[in-house]
Amino acid sequence: MGHSRLFIPGPVEVSPDVLDAMSVPMIGHRTSDFSDLFNSAVGKLGKVMMTDCVCLISASSGSGFMEAAIRNCVRDKVLNTICGAFSSKWHDIAARCGKETGKVEVDWGMAVKPDMVRKKLEDGGYDAVCVTHNETTTGVSNPVEDISKVIARYPDTLLFVDAVSSLGGMKVDTDRLGIDFCLSSSQKALGLPPGISVAAVSDDAFDRAEGIEGRGYYFDILELKKMHAKGMTPYTPSISHIKALDVQLGRILSEGIENRFFRHARLADISRKWAIGKGFEIFAEKGYESDTVTCITNTLGVDLKKMQSMMAERGYGMDAGYRKLNDKLVAEGKPTTFRIAHMGDMTADDLRDFLDALDEVLAKMEVA
Template sequence: MTEKREYTDDYPDKTLYLPGPTEVREDVVEEMAQPMFGHRMDRMTDLYTTIVEDTKEFLDTEQDVVVLSASGTEFWEATTLNLVDEEILVPTSGAFSERQANVAERLGKDVTRIEYDWGEAVKPEDVRAELEAGDYDAVGAVMNETSTGVRNPIEEIGDVLGEYPDTYFVVDAISCLGGDFVDIEGHNIDCIFTSTQKAFAMPPGLAVCTVSEDAYERELAKDSASWYGGFQRALDYYDRKGQTHSTPAIPLMLAYRKQMKHMLDEGHRARDRRHREMAEYTREWAREHFDLYPEAGYESQTVTCIENTRGIDVAETVERVSEEYDMVFSSGYGDIGEESFRIGHMGEHTVESIRELTDAIEDVADL
């Protein structure tokens, strides 16, 4: 049994370059220290309607938006329960797409996988072939495979789904939405969801999902659906009260309101451009000293997974950079823990702040 390790509150501050959580602005953190108020007060209506409508504006979508006090994982469950009767197609190319398939199986759904090796990207033509051969309620795909640094061609996959209007398209964009622009309606996405601690650069604890009108109507026609993450329950309550159906994490929503204003000031396209510049710098650095793990042409805009071609001790390098520079990046995920390492360049980072990390890695690893 795990023994208690007392929290001492005297830890050194570390700059986060993880695939999430990421750095949070000081004024956003301070928002969480406001006095508490009731979640059925008018003040809550002001708060929740602000963050919902600002999110729609930022994402440039007419779809409904649900913000829940939860991990983004909640929407793996909710979208599956709300949209899938029996059959779901899930292309798997890494740890998180495989987990999405596992969730659907645990919920009793029949899951067909299109399996790719880690580092490979999903191919739209493979999705088309499966849709032609089968009858699926939904396709669930990961936009940004955090474990491998692969950015799947969600737009092209969505264009294929446009030819199958009875099959819903669910996109896990947990590690990229807000740092990698996607035209939601333009590519037939019915639900796209994220967690706030990634490219939104907010504290962890809130999950965000868009819901198309077709997805909402689909849930209404089903005999069963998610209770906590039910589209009808969440959206009907919002329409009536402008609030959440269950008690929300109010301090986190206060932080959300503040950070979303910053995001609107920057603009979605400008934010996308800044993330692209960070990604391009990191890839260039990786090619100079190592190599890239993902398939060429499918590299993530928010998380670079670097192949450890020099055979450095990844765990030791991560630890020494943390101890000597107070910067934290990530080793590879799971079975590729020493074969790769990952740099998260998302949220409020810039090329200059990413360069500070790569300089530290060069020093510690003697590159």
């Protein structure tokens, strides 16, 4: 099977050095070699997550840490800010963990605004607020910094941030924003294979966990913290992934995180200009467009499945729209969407090659 270059919003292309790092012989996870590796990886992770907090690594995808934040740090009630499928999923997770949930909900494609959160917090009693930094379904980047200022006025309310599709591509200023539980997955802007997730957890979040029963076992952050102090995890970690993480974080730090944010912003700009130049529209609310994924309104009525399969014939893996979003739009009589992801180690040349191929496909389809 030939390799399709991925322009989907995760998994993304992974650099050969990182793939090589995964295919080295195993080491025991209770050895000093492993602790050296673990400490090296979490040290670099702190720099990329812009935090002095404890950085945890889990052999699960990001959804695991979404559940961990709820189970460990919500006593009774959590406020979910909802603007797409992944922020809805966090609400669902909280409800299934038996927590009382409040909602701030905006139309998919719009961003959550600080005033909406402020009004809701006035009801009182929220143990935490969940914010999705980058809603991958809609290509919206929520104003986490402004929202964090509202939450800072409620000292007993923790801030949880899903940085799954932003970390490694957009600034996630964990400590400055006072984020108590910041989580991300490996397979997106960090540019790693799927299979692990990371989280920076504040002292306040650990203190909260001390008083909470029903934290479970696998995602008990107090167990994770205890073993973290020894450079280990409570159970067998995915050693190959941690090796890859250590190598990739080294690559990210050598690129320079500010340079990396700048590169992603430039890729986003190229994508948006391409879409508008073709006669499409950008789905995300103006001023809140993501730098890692562009969601495009299919105003030209392109057959998205056909476009996807013609791009596959040219060796490109592309998105034909997020199904739940498109089903919703069809039901509302609105045009559907598709997404171009520009995250990880992608260069402007990679993106231009992809867009050239897409131009050729659209010309063949006689739509643009």
